[in-house]
Amino acid sequence: MTDGGDRPPRARDAAAPGPVPGSAVHDPDTGRIGVVAGRAGTGLRLYPLGGGGTWQADPRHVRLLTHAELLSARVAEANARTRRAMEVRGESVDGRGRSGSAVESTGL
Template sequence: MTYGDGPEPQPQRPPAGTAPVEPVVGSAVRDPVRNRVGIVLGCKGPYLQLQPLTGGQVWDADPEAVQLLTHAELLSARVAEVNARSWRELGISGAPSGGTIPAPR
């Protein structure tokens, strides 16, 4: 299939009614509250501790709100990080911040 042929493929999600998979240490997740993507480092109290894909400041996230990323979503987030870093290194203004990917439709 080439780009532009038919509808865009949708991310694979578990069928409705199945038990959600819990994120474990090392899982890549989306925090919809902050619209950020991070790696699960562990738990602190009732919260998951997440860190950006490229490292940086850890933040707390509600484990009930985070969503596991598919392989395609993780790849997209990593490409966004690399592109944002390139823009910053080139000094291009208006560079995307990276680490965010659109929520699935």
């Protein structure tokens, strides 16, 4: 009986399926967070949380986000969407608010 030390190492990456479509991952090669859209050859096709163009990522480098990281990323994306919308409407985005805002007009 052998301890298996004389066998070649098992190719873990080849056997592991990697993240499935819909999984949120961090791509350290780009520093971005993305959602797995699917496979593209031997790579993964990712898209940003807030939508947009896809990019290729090496499945051996990406890692799944923790629940806390995903929540933080979703909050950051929601805040960015709000800032963009406010800028389009010409509203202040510096955090000081505006005269005549909904909070002031209702007396809250």
